[in-house]
Amino acid sequence: MRAEPGHYKPLSAPVGPEPVAMVPVVQLYARNVPGLVFPAGTDLLQILWCPLVHEDGRYAAHPRLHWRNSALTAASAAAGEPPPSHTVEEDYLPRPCTVSPTPAVEYPNWDLPEELSELLDERFEDMKEELGYDYYDVATTQQSKVGGYPGWAQPPDWPDCAGCGTRMEHLLSVTASEPGGGRWLPLDDRYPRQDEDATPSWRAEAEPGTLDAFGHGMALGDLGGMYFFVCRVYPDTPFTHRYDC
Ligand SMILES: [Zn+2]
Ligand SMILES: [Zn+2]
Structure with missing residues (x-):
């Protein structure tokens, strides 16, 4: 897997003509994410990206997305570790980690229409006063996810096909805030364990050392993310991406 030129590692010597190996970022099997629609004949989604800054107007890693058939992929896979990149911007190099898909109903954050937001504002404020948490705390997430709304760090920038x-269609987001404040950190991963009557789980404090061991470990412009979109009209499911920070 080779990457395009027009890329660099900040504050470093130019990369030169030699190819840069892509790094694996996301791998999802259909069996693990029942809500994700896979194109016919595929059951494996892989996202890789070139781990450098790209002069394509986004100044971020450059991704590729592949829908695969896991049986065919396994049959032709080479054994052993993938080759390491000879150069890499650390912000775009995930550490090896696993996912624990957890279904959740999400409501729009940045994508909430302004008129609706104004209409509901009073109710949001009442809720915050009475219960101590607000709409954005409990109904939205900016963390890595499949489906739902893009985890925008900036105002929405939906692409047209x-x-x-x-x-x-928003396919998935890979965000910096993972696991972030721990709102969606699975209860089993928290320490210390919360009692039934304790603080609501979404605001329970995770032990910092434990938190550090979770997630992909990438900074992605501190708070930003990479958002992937697909069109389902065509059989090859074309994709594009957005990046903000
Ligand atoms: Zn590149
Ligand atoms: Zn289309």
Whole structure:
């Protein structure tokens, strides 16, 4: 897997013509994410990216997305570790980690229409006063996710499909805030364990040392993320991405 030129590692010597190995970022099997629609004949989604800054207007890693058939992929896979990149911007190099998919109902954060936000504002404030948490705490997430709303750190920038012109579907987000404040950190991963009557789990304090051991460990511009979109109209499921920070 080779990456394009026009990329660099900040504050370092130019990369030169030699190819840079892509790094694996996301791997999801259909069996682990039942809510994710896979194109016919595929059951494995892989995202890799070139771990350098790219002069493509986004100044971030450059991703590729692959829908695969896991049986065929396993049959032709090479044994052993993938080759390490000879150069890498550490912000875009995830450490090896696993995912614990947890279904959740999410409501729009940045994507909440302004009129609706104004209409509900009083209720949000009442809720905060009565219960101590607000809409954004309990109903939205900016963490890595499949489906739902993109984990924007900035105002929404939904792409339209270059082929059919319709707004593309949010496939998944890879965000810096993972696991972040721990709102969506599974209870089993928390320390110390919370009692039934203790503080609501989404605001329970995780032990900092434990928190540090979770997640992909990437900074992604401190608070930003990479958001992936697809069009389902075409059989090859074209994709595009957005990045903000
Ligand atoms: Zn590159
Ligand atoms: Zn399209």
